[in-house]
Amino acid sequence: MEGVSIIPFGGKTPVVHPSAFVAPGCRLIGDVEIGPESSIWYNCVLRGDVNRIRIGARTNIQDGTVVHVDSPLAPGEAGQPTLIGDDVLIGHMAMVHGCVLDDGAFVGLGATIMNDCHVATGGMLAAGALLTPGKRIGAGELWTGRPAKLARMLTEAEMAFNRLGVVHYVENARAHRAAIGAMTGD
Structure with a gap:
């Protein structure tokens, strides 16, 4: 992965599925796992230094996004991983921190999702929104604002578009991988 920093931390090294695309400029640190056909776009930082980050299949994390975790506050506590x-x-x-995003969730441009939040299947946090700690977005719900609140239910057409x-x-990740490979001779 040309131009990608893979940094072991605390005895853990990031693991990237061979079919995943990680763009140049990304930084993967510590306990990070990226699933098949997922894409991590240019200049993202995924820092699993004090807890774990897990990313499933076909998920995309777009340019400049930061994904981090919440550390345990006391011995024996689990803290809050980021599970996508x-x-x-x-x-x-986007800023994604110590939260759970279920299958098919959507986090908009420049949105922030904080510790102990949960976005259910098909739930959506709108662009620029701020989901404060502990909030839950239900299946098919659209939350907007700073702080975010339930705006309405997504339509079937909106969910199909997502x-x-x-x-x-x-x-698109396959096309970018091919373009980068052509540049580097891979």
Whole structure:
């Protein structure tokens, strides 16, 4: 992975599935696992230094996003890992911290999702929104604002559009991998 920093930390080394795409400029640190056909776009930072980050299949994390975790506060506590399911879309410059994003969740451009939050299957945090600690976005719900609140339920057409986005990013990642390979001779 040309131009990608893979940094072991605390005895853990990031693991990237061979079919995943990690763009140049990314930094993967510590206990990070990236699943099949997922894509981590240019200049993202995934820092699993004090807890774990797990990313499922066909998930995309767009340019400039930071994914981090919450450390345990006391001995014997688990802290809060960041667990991202399959087919998740995360927009450019998002901040994803110590939370759970179920399969098919959506985090918009520049959105922030904080510790102990949970976005259920098909739930969406809108662009620029701030989901404060401990909040739950239910299946098919759209939350907007700073702080974010339930705005409405997503339509079936909106949820279908998000599912198409997953397919688009898998294909686009393949094209970027090929373009980078052509430049580097890989």
